[in-house]
Amino acid sequence: MIKNLKQTIAQEARLEDVVQKYAELHRGSKSGKTLMCSCPFHKDDEKSFKIKVTDQTYECDVCKEAGDVVRLTQLLVGCNEGEALRLLVDWFHIPIDENGLEYLARKSKRKKEKEKSMFTAKHREKEFNMLLNSFTSNSCSSPLLAYAHQYLELGVAADILPDTYEQISGCKLFPVRDDSGSLQGFLKYVPEEKEEEEGFCIPADLRETNLLGLYQAIEAIKRCGFAYLVWNSKDLMIMHAAGFTNTVACCGPELTYRHIESLLKQTNQVVFMYPDEISKQVRATKAAARLSHLSVTPYRFPLPRKGLSSLYYKMEPARFEYFIRQSTRLNYLDAVNVRLIARLEEITKQLASVQVLEEKLQLRSELIQVRNKVDKLTGLLDRNWDYLYRYFG
Template sequence: MAQYNIDQIKRSVRLEEVAGHYVKLSRQGKLFIGLCPFHADHHPSLTVDPQKQTFTCYACGEHGDVIAFVQKAEKCSFAEAVEKLSPVTSLPMTHPLPPLERGKVTPGAINEKTECPMVSPSPLERGQGVCYLTVQKNNQFLQALLPYACGDSDLTPAYLDFEVGVSPGMVPKEWYKMRNRVIFPLRDEMGGLIGFAARKQPDGDPDEPKYRNTSVEEGYRKSENLYALNLAKEAIRQDGFAFVVEGYKDAIAMHAAGFRNTVALCGTAMCDGHVALLKKYTSQVTVLLDGDRAGEKGSTEAVAILRREGLWVVKGQLPAGEDPDSLFRLWGKEAFVSFIRGLRKQLLSSEEVALFNRISRQVQLLLQKHNAGERKVLLSDLTKMFAYRTGLSLRDGHPATLDWRWL
């Protein structure tokens, strides 16, 4: 076994993210809850504490840290679990093993009677991950990319962070469809290289499509991934909300402007898979899709889906025909930053008015109800509204001022 700093590995990975590769987790307060994969669990018994970075199953008693979870899930030794986590943390190792596969383990699939968890040996067939050989192939293509000049010195550092390059004209047959295009590497929330998006250059064939992406068969699904989430997730946690934009270049422009809590839909409509990813890190979203008819339609649909799933959402209106990338290039970094900050403040103010109206209506309903059960539900909703109101005020830079005398 290679020599590792165990503490460094534990600091470099998030237990909730690793566990989320095996079971579906949902946030409840400060914890994540899910069906335990280590016994036949029918009611969520597994609890993951993101602050302590520990897991506990209150039914079967399994508990421990991220290494213990991988040991149990992969049915492997401590040393093997550390080696499996090393590719995730980008720490060096001398005897690499395949990284954690993103197969979903059914409850009870891992127990003392089995030699290994019931994870598909061919993740691509089930669309639940990218196999080790595919990751190797993707990394080889990434290393072959040529430098890309984005045309704006303020954007250049961000384009380097996102590893954007240009595919050479001479490429192996399997990459032929992406030759002579601007390449956006696609990484999952753990940072795994799962594919590429290839954008046609201005002098490209007019009959060619604007984008060519890694196919579903090759392991990439737009509906299950958010561009830049691997870079944005910590900022989303810290800021308490996420910006959602439309395209790859929009996300890069937002990151270049300092809004590192930004993810992109990769040019597709908001899906349940996107919502599930967002809910792992926040309950509040600001949608900033393109300022055209298609963008307006997409924004409306995205807001509806997010609200249906219980997230608090505000929708930003961009100038007609513009997007974050075009505005950054048109106005420059400083003016763009001021615009986004002003827009966010304006959205919060308008949202507070709408929230105040909702609270007023809820109080009127409460005064009309005499059934204890109905009043309990209404009071619970009011508590959530007031908690959200406080959060809005703090992020907007002024103290909460809502007063019962206003109702």
């Protein structure tokens, strides 16, 4: 029975149509009898995956993977033969009678449990690479997304994916890498207008260990000497689009010690940005506390309005960039000022207890110097913050 069914289905289902869900096809010969694309099973810049249109077979020059439309569907979707046949029936609207459908249903159920247990780390790595290879950038129509594609590898996942990744089919995704660049999973980008929370793909503990965009930002963090830390993938994209490629995002709901640990390997200067919303204040305060506990310099950066993205869309890109640069500078000076004020208090205390005249004179002269600096800096900061918020706020 399966043989007959398979024949009927393989006759109707076009191999090239299935491949097209995962990779961009190119002509491999003038006649168009051979098509080629990057192999969906590994990184491939050479278009090693060849399809013989007349035979309806494929073969990859590099990994030697070969077969027909049913095998390819099985591999791409990560299912057994029965399930692959059923999928093809659905995709190509192939007319199959009741008996045939029932048979396929039985056939696909039987092996499912066994295949789930095959889900090992190696298997996962293969699937992740396949997912990444299936990304298309042409759906990233807005300049912001195109930019994110370039720097953050943002892309749109294939329409049809293995069961375990079903929830991310057709979504915009960021690959999440660890600091050595190895692929850990994906994060779903949810556009501003949707209320939905940004979602993670397997594995679930990813959000607690990985900072989004860290691997891609390492070079820029080295160059700048500090990192921007933002709330979510939206803010991350905005910052990268504005040229602040030394930006990372904590992609979970909390900034964890594991996040901070991996950030500390790159820098101990962190500009910590958070939206100025009551609901987020608690998390922001916690995060700031964790950062300072670990000798990171958090410049708390309360953003006007609803955060970076609304700011970006309201301003011209150049004004946005100026705003971020200027507030970063002022935040840095704020931190310097706080240290100077602390020193001022220390000197005042010492003056009260010191008895030796010479020491007293020395402390007095330092007091005057520090006080002058604080006065100057405070005035400068007040004026500049005022100006910045009047102009942009």
